Amino acid sequence: MSRRKGSGFSSASTAEQVTEGIDATALTAIVTGATSGIGVETARVLAMRGVHVIMGVRNLVTAKDVKEGILKEIPTAKLDYMELDLSSVTSVRNFASNFISSGLPLNILVNNAGIYGTPFTLSENNIELQFATNHIGHFLLTNLLLDTMKKTTHESKREGRIVNVASCAYRLSYRGGIRFDKINDESSYSKFCAYAQSKLA
Ligand SMILES: NC(=O)c1ccc[n+]([C@@H]2O[C@H](COP(=O)([O-])OP(=O)(O)OC[C@H]3O[C@@H](n4cnc5c(N)ncnc54)[C@H](OP(=O)(O)O)[C@@H]3O)[C@@H](O)[C@H]2O)c1
Incomplete structure (x- = not known):
């Protein structure tokens, strides 16, 4: 069990515990x-705490199952899902555009999706897949949704939050950190360093 910090919570605390009440x-x-x-x-x-949650997902069939599972436990949950493939610039742009068209406010963006330790692959935009998915996709998504978040903050008078789910693995990136000039260098590719690099980014 990790030591508790000033907040009273630790890495052993559950999401239910930190949001209780x-x-x-x-x-x-x-x-x-x-x-x-x-x-x-x-x-x-x-959803348990009443948030309207939009799940950004690439697999709509699994998303439907997840939604149904949550609704069974929390019948009042407000949950929707929308297609989003973070490895594709087109998909990210479509998702953002669909979300903005829905007219929904946006208080919280949780950039969580990620892949880990994949063999060297290029995305459809010719970017190494872990960097494309874990970093570039979320970077673009955040930028496209920023105005909506600012508008929501202004109208609701509540600060928004953008949460980037990183990893302590960020420390294990390539020597020198982010290899901006070698993102797509297959000959020196390490699937673990590439994951770490994407999390450092
Ligand atoms: N688990 C750990 O110990 C750990 C530690 C440190 C950091 N993290 C980070 O925490 C986050 C979540 O990890 P997890 O363990 O919960 O992983 P997980 O169980 O493998 O879930 C990853 C999620 O990301 C989605 N995803 C992958 N590629 C995508 C894409 N191109 N577009 C849209 N969605 C995509 C997956 O969708 P599909 O169902 O379609 O595959 C899945 O829903 C990741 O960012 C990971 O790097 C995890």
Whole structure:
């Protein structure tokens, strides 16, 4: 069990524990990669506290199952899903455009989706896949949604939050940190260093 910090919580605290007693019914959040792992739990607990959660997902079939599972436990949950493939610039742009067209406010953006340790692959935009998915996709998404978040903050008078789910693995990037000139260098590619690099970014 990790040591508790000033907040009273630690890395052993659960999402339910840290949000206990919070009424977040006025808030809207996007959670990327909400079909598995941390993303599902984040979506579930935000929905439990009343947040309207938009799951940004590349697999709509799994998303439907996840949504149904959460609704079984929390019948009042406000949950929707929209297609989003973070490795594709076109998909990110379409998602942002669809979200903006929906007219929904945006208080919280959780950039969670990620891939880990994949063999060298280029995305459809010719960017090494881990860098494209974990960093570039979320970077673009955040930028495209920033005005909506600012507008929401202005209208609701509540500060927004952008959460980037990183990793302590960021320390294990290539020597020198982010190899801006060698992102797509297959000959020196290390799947673990490339993951770490994307998390450092
Ligand atoms: N688990 C750990 O120990 C750990 C530690 C440090 C950091 N993290 C970080 O925490 C985050 C979540 O990890 P996790 O363990 O919950 O992983 P996970 O169970 O593998 O879930 C990853 C999620 O990301 C989605 N995803 C992957 N590529 C995508 C893409 N191109 N477009 C849209 N969605 C995509 C997956 O969708 P599909 O279902 O379609 O594959 C899935 O929903 C990641 O950013 C990871 O790097 C995890």
